[in-house]
Amino acid sequence: MQHYFAQRLFDGSTVKQNQLIKVNKGSIHSIESSQPLNQAIQLNGLVVPGFVDVQVNGGGGVLFNNHPSAETLVTMSRAHQQFGSTAILPTLITDDLATMQSAAHAVASAMEQKVPGIVGIHFEGPHLSQPKKGIHPQQHIRHISPAEMALFTRQDLGVVCVTLAPENVSIESIEELVSAKVKVCLGHSNASAQQTQAALNAGATGFTHLFNAMSPLQSRAAGMVGAALLDSSSYCGLIVDHEHVDIPSCQLAIKCKTPERIMLVTDAMSHVGSDQIALEFAGMQIHRQGNKLTIEGGRLAGSALDMATAVRNSIVDLGCAVEDALKMASATPAAFLGLQQQKGALAAGFDADWVVLTDQYQVDATYIAGQHVSA
Numbered sequence: 001m002q003h004y005f006a007q008r009l010f011d012g013s014t015v016k017q018n019q020l021i022k023v024n025k026g027s028i029h030s031i032e033s034s035q036p037l038n039q040a041i042q043l044n045g046l047v048v049p050g051f052v053d054v055q056v057n058g059g060g061g062v063l064f065n066n067h068p069s070a071e072t073l074v075t076m077s078r079a080h081q082q083f084g085s086t087a088i089l090p091t092l093i094t095d096d097l098a099t100m101q102s103a104a105h106a107v108a109s110a111m112e113q114k115v116p117g118i119v120g121i122h123f124e125g126p127h128l129s130q131p132k133k134g135i136h137p138q139q140h141i142r143h144i145s146p147a148e149m150a151l152f153t154r155q156d157l158g159v160v161c162v163t164l165a166p167e168n169v170s171i172e173s174i175e176e177l178v179s180a181k182v183k184v185c186l187g188h189s190n191a192s193a194q195q196t197q198a199a200l201n202a203g204a205t206g207f208t209h210l211f212n213a214m215s216p217l218q219s220r221a222a223g224m225v226g227a228a229l230l231d232s233s234s235y236c237g238l239i240v241d242h243e244h245v246d247i248p249s250c251q252l253a254i255k256c257k258t259p260e261r262i263m264l265v266t267d268a269m270s271h272v273g274s275d276q277i278a279l280e281f282a283g284m285q286i287h288r289q290g291n292k293l294t295i296e297g298g299r300l301a302g303s304a305l306d307m308a309t310a311v312r313n314s315i316v317d318l319g320c321a322v323e324d325a326l327k328m329a330s331a332t333p334a335a336f337l338g339l340q341q342q343k344g345a346l347a348a349g350f351d352a353d354w355v356v357l358t359d360q361y362q363v364d365a366t367y368i369a370g371q372h373v374s375a
């Protein structure tokens with residue numbers, strides 16, 4: 001049994017002082033109020049539940065699509081651990097079937113080897129809308145076939161999330177995915193509010209990067225954005241890097257959906273945790289300028305955002321309460337993934353995954369399963 005002493009600890013709902021955390025085999029055995037204990041490992045700062053990021057394309061200089069291997073997943077996870085992420089869904093952008101299969105194979109072996117921080121896979125595409133494709137390679141956008149259905153419904157990949165455009169995928173296919181426990185997210189889509197609602201009725205539970213690459217809210221056409229904001233039970237990923245979504249739009253989304261339904265996501269490319277500037281993907285040159293990643297012509301190409309920055313941006317620029325920002329980075333995405341009994345809170349029975357934050361909400365240290373993994 002390992003002992004840790006936290007001066008301040010956010011357990012997922014409230015901040016407590018002077019807490020002794022006992023960890024057994026990677027899980028929290030107990031947390032209780034205590035006098036400072038010298039024998040315990042001291043955690044100096046605010047100890048908060050580890051961040052859960054459901055959309056991570058790359059990190060540490062590697063992009064999952066370009067190198068779909070288990071080694072890449074280790075590099076990506078380590079890169080994001082520096083910024084407080086203790087659970088990520090490696091995300092494959094639209095690609096050919098062979099690359100999708102390599103990615104699945106990589107995640108299956110990472111799950112088997114228990115690579116810290118890898119909890120599943122997110123297939124973003126290929127069943128998307130051409131007009132809302134963003135940087136997804138046009139030639140690989142296609143209808144769903146038995147081959148992809150078989151891949152998505154594999155049982156050895158941890159949590160599987162699929163982003164699809166509901167106007168291009170049948171209700172029956174969505175129901176089949178949902179019944180195989182796949183988390184269906186709607187996005188890169190031109191669907192009407194009615195089509196979106198039909199997909200929600202069929203069991204879709206998420207929206208991928210709300211506002212970006214989806215039909216907007218208009219007076220006589222509520223679009224996917226309108227349907228997403230109106231629906232109270234689904235979860236929305238939100239990229240709070242101030243490049244993808246205007247600050248008032250972020251505030252509006254949080255007001256409509258509540259912090260229990262907005263998930264901070266990075267949509268990070270390979271740049272996070274590296275000093276990389278240029279990246280090639282599917283024949284496109286992606287360039288970094290400050291915090292912005294674009295292809296020629298100025299279209300956004302993922303982000304250079306990390307979770308700790310997303311949390312700080314939410315607190316400092318959106319005016320979120322600290323507890324709400326932390327929820328959007330941990331408890332809410334954990335609930336979306338169905339991991340609410342393991343992650344997103346610090347309490348007996350939960351995974352010993354936490355981040356130690358400074359007063360400026362910078363990451364001082366990250367722990368996964370009670371092990372110090374970064375900083």
Ligand SMILES: [Zn+2]
Nearest residue numbers: 124134209213
């Ligand atoms: Zn996207």
